[in-house]
Amino acid sequence: MAATRVVVLGAGVAGHTAASFLRKWLGSEAEVTVVSPKPDYNWIPSNIWVGVGLLQPRQVLFPLAPVYARHGIAFRQARAVALHPEGEGDATQPFVEVESTLPGEGGLRSRVPYDFLINATGPKLAFEATPGLGPEGHSFSVCTAEHAHQAAGAFExxxxxxxxxxxxxxxxxxxxxxxxxxxxxxxxLVNLEFELRARGVRDKAEIVYLTNEYELGDFGMDGIHIRRGGYVTPSKIFTESLFAERGIEWITRAHVQGLEPGRATYEFLDGTEGEIAFDMAMLLPPFRGVGLKALDRAGVDITDRLFAPSGFMKVDADYGAKPYEAWRAADWPRTYQSPAYPNLFAAGIAFAPPHPVSKPRQSPKGTSITPAPPRTGMPSAMIGKAVAHSIVDMIGGRPGPTHTASMAEMGAACVASAGANPFTGTAASITVFPIVPDFERYPDYGRDVRRTFGEIGLAGHWIKIVLHHLFLHKARMRPLWSLIPE
Amino acid sequence: MSERKVYAPAPRVQLRDAFYATKPTAWTRYLRTSLPWQLVRFAVINLRMIRIIGLSHRGRS
Known part of the structure; x- marks a missing residue:
């Protein structure tokens, strides 16, 4: 009998976690193949330190091929182009068409057959959505180690x-x-401010935060409420406090319309417009799906059956259009299985969320100014692991997915650096439960305020350092890697 | 098309959003980097995070 073939598209947090656990749990009767356009793994949470020159890119990157070779995972350095979940013509073997990104192969296309496929392709960084945005335009980014390194050069x-x-x-x-x-x-933002102080030039700098959040501290999660000092306090208060303490100004409820050299223009939620001059800008782009196509056996385009208009893959979520008042925690996916093909899953940023978490808002001109929901870091890894577990069980004979990782049922622990120094640095340590508010279970705040917690201090920075090394150790699949939780 | 308002910091501190924000006292700021206190917080935060991680790893249908 031929070996079962599991293919993972993407080697970010979700894809790499899924591939690692698939290899650990599946015997030699199964092949695990990772397809990723980049040769390296990037521990993205530490890119912010690359962006202010505290780390070099090599400290947040490592080559995937040797790690995968050591652990028996096949690696194809290529970009997935099209899914053929029914095969082609008379051949019913599903496959994914990929395009090599190896130097010298000039975009050579080939087919990678699969029995199970995990789409963990992450986001396309859609700089083109805003004219002039991004490293090719007039601002910087920290989304990749390379982008962060460029930002560090400009900062210096x-x-x-x-x-x-x-x-x-x-x-x-x-x-x-x-x-x-x-x-x-x-x-x-806060690391940049900290470094300017450390370099003795803070008094020469004006720092402005520009965001699409309705209030500071929204973070695409509609904010969080924390019990502290005898009150249950929204994250807006803590975030404003943190900025005010550091002399950082802020502009909220804004959609950037475009950038020119040294100038950004934006529209506010109330329909008015503004502009700001700058000497250096680091503005993150919106995310879209990577643009995978899907074709049926006859070659008919079925992309809209498998993917949402945003390019992210539809999974077992409730995508029915409904008003904000009717949104429920149960709308969020649990197994991440495609409703169209049971051997197809999406993990991490690649799955299409059913709707935002933050309240949707539009300007009078019809511009949506609403943060999209976050699904990076811990939830991405948890989803990757749950999907891997389900596939292992399905290969073992179970009829459907056995493991779940709903963002409305799981919590998250997050450490946000606010300055990197072992004695004077700080970080905000935050836990939320659940990530997506569940107002049926927790009517007051949507979350369990006993388990939703946040504080800022040096201890958080120490934890951030420990996590940096721990998660790179895990990603390198070094001894005892699987004991480190997601 | 409406006229764009050019950003400029408010000339007086009382006119800035930051004026209305809660700010930490000197004691709170001291505690944030006080080594003995932060060692305690390191243990407490880790325990809280481990609890959340444990709760979140229970997903099974």
Whole structure:
């Protein structure tokens, strides 16, 4: 009997976690193949330190091929182009068409057959959604180690100019009304502020945070409520406090319309418009699906059956259009199995969320200014592991997925760096439960306030350092890697 | 098309959003980097996080 073939598209947090556990749990009768366009694994949460020059890219990257070779995982450095979940013509073997990204292979296309497939392709960084946004335009990003390294170079240049007495304005935030990942923008912002102080030029810098959040501290999760000091307090209060303490100004409810050299224009939720001049901008892009196509056996395009208009893959969520008041925690997917093909799953950012978590809002001009829901880090890894577990059980004869990882049933622990120094640094340590609010279980705040917690301090920075090394150890699949929780 | 408002920091601190934000006292700021206190918090935060991680790893249908 031929070996069962499991193919994982993507080697980010979700894909790499899934592939690692598939290899650990499946015997030699199964083949595990990872298809990723990049040769390296990137521990993305530490990119913010690359972006201010504290780390070099090599400290957050490592080559995947040797790790996979050591553990018996096949690796194809290629970009997935099209899914053929029914095979083609008379051949019913499903396959994915891939395009090589190896230097010298010039986009050579080939087919990778599969019995089970996990789409963990992550996001396409949609800089093109905002004219002038991104490293090819007039702002920087920390989404990849390379982008972060470029940002560090620009930051250093500004520091040198400030040391010569010049005053500079830094603009940090998100570059579109539908962006997610405000947490990363927040971390870069406060680390940048911390480094300017450490370099003795804080008095020469003006720092402005620009965001699509309705209130600071939304983070695409509609904010969180924390019990502290005798009150249950929204995250807006803590975030504003943190900014005010550090002399950071903020602009909320804004959709960036475009960037020109040293200038950004934006529309507010109330329909008015604004502009700001800057010397350096780090604005994160919105995310879209990577643009995978899907074709049936006859070659008919079935992309809209498998994927949402955003390009993310539809899974076992309730995608029915309904007003905000009717949103429920149960709308969120549990198994991440495609309703169209039972051997197809999506994990991490690649799955289509049923709707945002933050309240949807539009300007009078019809511009949506609502953070998209976050699904990076811990939830991505948890989803990857649950999907891997289900596939292992299905290969073993179970009729359907056996493991779940609903973001409305799981919590998350997050450490947001606010300055990197072993004695004077700080980080915000946050736990939320659940990630997606469940107002049926927790009518007051949507979350369990006994388990939703946050505080800032040096201990958080120590934890962030420990996590950096622990998760890189795990990703390298070094001894005892599987004992480290997601 | 509406006229764009050019961003400029408010000239007086009382006119800035930050004026209305809660700010930590000197004691709170001291505790954030106080080594003995932060060692205690390191243990407490880790325990809280382990609890959340444990709760979140229970997904099974």
């Amino acid at each position: 240049e500004q520091v040198q100019r400030m040391k010569r007495g010049e005053h500079k304005r830094f603009l940090v935030g998100v570059g579109h009304g539908l962006c997610t990942c405000q947490g990363a923008a927040f971390e870069y």
